[in-house]
Amino acid sequence: MSTFNGFLREIPYIRVDRFNTYDEDTKIFFLTHCHADHTVGICDEFFLDLKRRNLFLYASPISVRILKNDYPDFTCRLKEVIVGEYSLIQTEYRGEIIYLTYKAIPAGHCPGSVMFLFDTERFQVLYTGDFRIDKHEQFMNKYFKDVTSIETIYLDTTFCKKEFPHFPTRKESLSGLCDLITSWLNRDKTNLIKLTFPATYGSEYLFKGIYESTGFKIHVNERRYNLHKFIPDLDEMIDVDDYKLKLRIHACDNFFCRLANSSPTKICEIKITAMIWTHYQPGDSVVSYEGGNFYRVCASYHPSYNEINDFINYLKPKRIIACVFPQKPDEQIKMLGLLKEMTRNYSKREIDEKFVIDVGKMLKSEDNRKKKLLRNDDLLSSPPRRFKKLQPSDVDLNR
Ligand SMILES: [Zn+2]
Ligand SMILES: [Zn+2]
Incomplete structure (x- = not known):
């Protein structure tokens, strides 16, 4: 179950997979797939807000079809991404015109699920959403060959535990x-x-x-x-x-x-x-x-510990944010330890202290939105995991 708050500190004007934490500076919304823990905040009021501000929610063609069925009055607020190709979005942020390049990559988690690779002038950032890749080598060479230096990976850490070294293909x-x-x-x-x-x-x-x-x-x-x-x-x-x-x-x-x-x-x-x-x-x-x-x-819809390890070792990010963060403090420490261990394979820099994003400043009328979550919430539920309060954590190689 995702505990990610939607905010990417490298690209503050977008939100991904969480739609009740945005503010007036948020300009573009992305959704990786339609499971209920990734659509929190999507409701009529959310779309009315997009309409008022002439903004859009980007998702894969299958996710867009599901949302159109649920929100027939707001179909014009939805944009289909082209999977496997780079696309460019122009927007205005704090008085300046800015450009965001992104690529939607198939995530193998459920029909229509994608990851987003964002490319700004300064950073490459990958948000995986939930994913499960078969044929690691082939997949990475196909979609990540051109990736040079990833600043941050926002990672599906559902099974980032030593107890889950493998899963069957x-x-x-x-x-x-x-x-x-x-x-x-x-x-x-x-x-x-x-x-x-x-x-x-x-x-x-x-x-x-x-x-x-x-x-x-x-x-x-x-x-x-x-x-x-x-x-x-x-x-x-x-x-x-x-x-x-x-x-x-x-x-x-x-x-x-x-x-x-x-x-x-x-x-x-x-x-x-x-x-x-x-x-x-x-x-x-x-x-x-x-x-x-x-x-x-x-059968798993998320990567095993070793699959996560291979994924991280291929992409060598400077920083990792766990998007599924355990509730118990001892499990949190363990997970951070494992992520650090993975990064040590390719980085000699010392890493410690977890970094917690202060989402409190940008929470926006969450209470009203809570009442109207996605209508299909139980139908589109993820595998049961206890939900914890919003608090992503990361491993930062620069700290
Ligand atoms: Zn999911
Ligand atoms: Zn039956």
């Missing part, structure tokens, strides 16, 4: 999951599968993979179906009409379907998780049997 998770599904369904023609996910929105690659591998469509409820209609090709793979189609795989989050009339002995429940898979090593099984007809399958 997407392909490995999918293959373990499909084997489990096929073996259960082949055992008896009345057998069914019940799938549960940590986040409603983000598991679409698994749906696609299951459909392609097993040929079975997946039963989803209407809310999920309405959200997924924005994702190309997915409508062929999921359906709401369970009784007519006699669907055998269910990701419907309820029992108002054939699951309800079926004997529990016929239902295999599979929970997709990452959080409990501590100390996973390459080659370990991605499936864990939990007793009865219950299994867990490991």
Whole structure:
């Protein structure tokens, strides 16, 4: 769960992934993806404010479609970014015309998720949002080859802990999951599968993979179906009409379907998780049997500790800000220690003291906005993590 406050100190006139901390000096808004912890502050009043000041919110085409559906009156305040290419925005800040170059980079976290690489006259800054990269080498060479000196990375630190050294690749998770599904369904023609996910929105690659591998469509409820209609090709793979189609795989989050009339002995429940898979090593099984007809399958939408390490070592930033900062002080110290350790691989400079941005000065009528968060908030929730008060922290090589 993101704890980032939206403010990049290198580019004070933008806000990213937090929309209740801006002020009159904020000129451009960016959204990496539509999970509720990244859309805090997006509401009718926010868009009315954009309209009044003639400002825009930039997001990927899929995120824009989701927002347009939620805010049909404000579609003209949304701008689609071109993924994989540099774009330029001109704005006026404190009486001067300024230019911001940015590149949206696919983040592999959920459909339409992107990172933002910002390029100002003085700094290159990367805001990752939530991300998970497969094929590190290939990906980095494709999108970051031209990156010379990154001042700061605002980083997805969800699993930046030694307990999560590895996660299976997407392909490995999918293959373990499909084997489990096929073996259960082949055992008896009345057998069914019940799938549960940590986040409603983000598991679409698994749906696609299951459909392609097993040929079975997946039963989803209407809310999920309405959200997924924005994702190309997915409508062929999921359906709401369970009784007519006699669907055998269910990701419907309820029992108002054939699951309800079926004997529990016929239902295999599979929970997709990452959080409990501590100390996973390459080659370990991605499936864990939990007793009865219950299994867990490991799939992560965030990078493991080693993946974070590789990412940081490739980009060699001068400063790192943890965008998912733990609540407990001892865990905070541990995370900062790990980030420092990573940076020591390429920098000899001494680093200590964490830096905390004073967001208090720029909080703007937050209370009014809290009441009207994104309407799809539970549908678009992230994997459960306890939320803490806004307080990003960083590792700064210059300090
Ligand atoms: Zn997310
Ligand atoms: Zn169902």
